[in-house]
Amino acid sequence: MSNSLPLSERINHVAPSATLAVDTKAKAMKAQGVDVVGFGAGEPNFATPQEIVAVAAEAVVDPKNYKYTPTAGLPELRAAIADKTLRDSGYEVKPEQVVVTNGGKQGVYEAMQLILNDGDEVIIPTPYWTSYPEMVKLAGGKPVEVFAGAEVGFEPNIEDIEKARTDKTKAIIVTSPNNPTGAVWSEKTIKQIGEWAVEHGVWVLSDEIYEHLTYDGVKTTYIGAAVPEVRGQLIVLNGVAKTYAMPGWRVGWLIAPPEVAKEAAKLQGHMTSNVNNIAQCAALAAVAGPLDAVEMMREAFDKRRGIIVSALNDIEGVHCPTPNGAFYAFADVRGLLNRPVGPNGLEFETSSDLAAALLDEAHVAAVPGEAFGAPGYMRFSYAVADDQIVEGMRRFKEWAEATRA
Numbered sequence: 001m002s003n004s005l006p007l008s009e010r011i012n013h014v015a016p017s018a019t020l021a022v023d024t025k026a027k028a029m030k031a032q033g034v035d036v037v038g039f040g041a042g043e044p045n046f047a048t049p050q051e052i053v054a055v056a057a058e059a060v061v062d063p064k065n066y067k068y069t070p071t072a073g074l075p076e077l078r079a080a081i082a083d084k085t086l087r088d089s090g091y092e093v094k095p096e097q098v099v100v101t102n103g104g105k106q107g108v109y110e111a112m113q114l115i116l117n118d119g120d121e122v123i124i125p126t127p128y129w130t131s132y133p134e135m136v137k138l139a140g141g142k143p144v145e146v147f148a149g150a151e152v153g154f155e156p157n158i159e160d161i162e163k164a165r166t167d168k169t170k171a172i173i174v175t176s177p178n179n180p181t182g183a184v185w186s187e188k189t190i191k192q193i194g195e196w197a198v199e200h201g202v203w204v205l206s207d208e209i210y211e212h213l214t215y216d217g218v219k220t221t222y223i224g225a226a227v228p229e230v231r232g233q234l235i236v237l238n239g240v241a242k243t244y245a246m247p248g249w250r251v252g253w254l255i256a257p258p259e260v261a262k263e264a265a266k267l268q269g270h271m272t273s274n275v276n277n278i279a280q281c282a283a284l285a286a287v288a289g290p291l292d293a294v295e296m297m298r299e300a301f302d303k304r305r306g307i308i309v310s311a312l313n314d315i316e317g318v319h320c321p322t323p324n325g326a327f328y329a330f331a332d333v334r335g336l337l338n339r340p341v342g343p344n345g346l347e348f349e350t351s352s353d354l355a356a357a358l359l360d361e362a363h364v365a366a367v368p369g370e371a372f373g374a375p376g377y378m379r380f381s382y383a384v385a386d387d388q389i390v391e392g393m394r395r396f397k398e399w400a401e402a403t404r405a
Contacts (some may be wrong), residue, residue: 036359089225104239206222306382341402
C-alpha cells in the first residue's frame with residue numbers, strides 16, 4: 001500500500017545526487033555480471049594507507065572508544081586539524097574553531113543551516129559540485145549560478161560575481177581545486193573574491209577537500225591566507241576522503257569563527273552527536289602524519305590525468321581541457337549531440353541522454369554535465385586504475401565513432 005500522505009515541500013524540491021545515481025546504477029550492473037568501467041564516483045581506488053588502518057585496528061579494541069565523545073570531535077583531532085591548517089594553509093586557527101563532521105558533506109550541510117534564512121541567496125560558481133544547490137535549498141536559501149566555461153578555464157571572474165549580487169546575497173562558495181572541472185583558480189581570483197566578500201559583508205564557504213591534488217607546479221591558494229580580513233566570515237570545509245583515500249571512513253570538518261563553530265556543534269548535537277571514534281582515531285593518524293603516501297597517490301593521479309585527457313581529445317566530437325587539480329576530466333561533448341552516434345546511429349539532444357546510452361550500450365559510466373549545472377559536458381573521474389582508464393576510453397571512442405566506421 002502506497003503512502004498518500006504528503007511529504008514536505010522542501011524535500012520535494014531537492015534533486016537526488018546525480019553522481020551517486022550513476023555510481024549506483026554502474027554497481028548494480030556489475031552485480032548482474034556486466035563488465036562496467038566506472039568513471040562516476042570521486043573515490044580514490046587506492047587502499048587507505050596501512051599506517052592509518054593500523055591505528056584504527058588498535059583503537060577498535062580500546063574500550064574508551066566505545067563511549068560517546070565530545071560532539072565537536074576528539075580534542076586531539078581538533079588540535080591536529082588546527083596544526084595541519086597552519087602547516088598547509090599558512091595561517092593559524094584554534095582547535096575550538098574546528099568541528100569534526102560525518103564526512104565533508106555534513107560540514108557543507110551544517111554550514112548552510114548555520115548561515116541561511118529563508119530567501120537568502122548563495123552565489124555558486126558553475127560548474128559546481130552537485131550537492132551545493134540542493135543543500136542551499138534544504139536550508140531555505142536560493143542558489144544563484146555564475147557560469148564560467150572551458151574557454152576561461154572554468155574560472156569565474158569578479159565582474160560576473162558582482163552582477164549576481166543582490167541585497168539578498170548571503171554567501172559565496174569557493175571550490176579550488178574544483179569538482180567537477182579540475183580547475184585550480186588563480187591567486188588573483190581567490191584574492192578578488194575574498195576582498196569582494198569583505199567589502200559586501202558576504203560569507204565565504206571554501207571547500208578545500210582537494211587541496212593537495214594539484215599538478216604542473218600549480219598550487220592551491222587558500223583564501224584565509226590570501227585575504228586575512230575574510231577569516232571572520234569564512235567557513236572552511238575539508239575532510240580526509242580524497243587526500244588520504246578514506247572516503248568510507250566518513251570524517252570531515254569545518255573551520256569557522258569560534259562563535260560559529262560553537263553553533264555548529266550545537267546543531268550537530270541534535271543530528272548525529274560525535275563522529276565514529278574509530279574513524280576519528282584513523283583521521284588523527286592521517287592529518288598528523290606525513291604526506292608521503294599522499295604524494296605517491298598524487299603522482300599516480302597525475303599520470304592518469306595525462307592518459308585520460310589525451311584519450312578524450314582523440315575522440316571525434318569531444319574536447320577536454322587539461323585540468324590542474326582534483327582527479328576529474330570535464331569533457332565538452334557538445335560535438336556528439338544532435339548527430340548520429342553509436343552503433344545504432346542514434347541522435348542525442350542532451351549530455352544526460354548521451355551518458356545514459358554510453359552506460360547502457362558501451363558499459364562506461366560517467367556523470368553528465370547537467371548534474372553540475374553544465375549541460376553539454378561529461379565528468380570522468382580518473383581516480384581509477386590505469387588499465388580501467390585505457391579500457392574505458394577505448395570503449396568510449398569505439399562506441400562514439402561506430403556510426404562513422
